[in-house]
Amino acid sequence: MKVKRTLQDVEKKIIAFFLKNGRMPTYSEIAEIIGVRSKSVVHFWVVKLLDAGILRKDAKGFLTLTKNPRSLRLAGEVCAGLPASAEDEIRDIISFDEYLIRNPDTSFLLSVTGDSMIEAGIREKDMVVVESNRAPQNGDIVLAEVDGNWTMKYFHRKGGMVVLEAANPKYSPIIPQADLRIAGVITGVVRKYHK
Amino acid sequence: MKVKRTLQDVEKKIIAFFLKNGRMPTYSEIAEIIGVRSKSVVHFWVVKLLDAGILRKDAKGFLTLTKNPRSLRLAGEVCAGLPASAEDEIRDIISFDEYLIRNPDTSFLLSVTGDSMIEAGIREKDMVVVESNRAPQNGDIVLAEVDGNWTMKYFHRKGGMVVLEAANPKYSPIIPQADLRIAGVITGVVRKYHK
């Protein structure tokens, strides 16, 4: 029970609270989760965390986490000695949500079925982000209706014509009829191993 | 100036505040951002948002967004009539951060260079999530040191031996020396089009 309370302990418990509740804890709540009975003790630790730069106060005086607790180190290039040098705290790298999603309201997710874009590195069970009200550019990957089915194809403009091509030699290019229906443009791909 | 204030207006402004500040606004702040002068008017609108299920109160009475503002609709399968039916509000789909990152402390990001895993659908300039203290299983993609360089390979155990294979016929399988160094296991891939 003589467990020395460390800055890291307190930090971790506050981060855990934030991840669970989607907001920062009050001083009373911090008192509960770190196991002290007085708010003044919390104040004591919060000042330490502020000095250490782990916490901040925003313009209104509310506590804020300095860095996104889900952000990852970005190890720029795969080169010598990389993984050992964990010293570089370049954690300024983003949340994937911000990175991938420009407009949540016009985007949706799709679980990929089929192998039509296999050579573009899009495989079955990948998730793709589709942005629906964006005009397809030449070379974009689009979600289009072909023979009543929605599939992904490269979008090409050749002369005045639109050609839809799979990234798979198994499938032939398609020159759509007048009523080409395009659901959206693929703006991102996400794959997860070890479900 | 006779702009009717709608529920959606208020919702959007609160969400915008949340995304910008990482916390929910106070009533005074809501008054500012929606342009009213009295907190009682804010209360009036908040009750509406609560009734509509757009906002909630947590156990302590703090306002919370019911759904993650970055979450996307998941359109399950690519089949008929899909994109038109935006009625299905199955937005229960996650943030990519939660989806991809199990342990932020032991994971890091890598920008892919080279084509060694091209046939596994991992291409140059993709981002991969590497989890560093996880024991590689047979068939995993690992980040390993080969001839002083860090590259991605399939990890295979054949008999008592470890074989590292690229997903590219250009490169031959490698049977590493005794001092095999593995930086981690690839647990996710993220690609973004239209930077």
Add this chain to the structure above:
DNA sequence: TTGACAATAGAACGATCGTTCTATATCATA
């Protein structure tokens, strides 16, 4: 042992929170 410092407890305080009340102003419909 003693003294200095780190850590905790508890009480009090002003400020701000969200709520509630009354009172107007605006809009829609009969």
Add this chain to the structure above:
DNA sequence: TATGATATAGAACGATCGTTCTATTGTCAA
């Protein structure tokens, strides 16, 4: 126009917030 419903303003209130103070305990080194 008359009437009810909708939307706004402003003041007041109790509750809780974070801060500050005093006081006590525990730890380590001189």
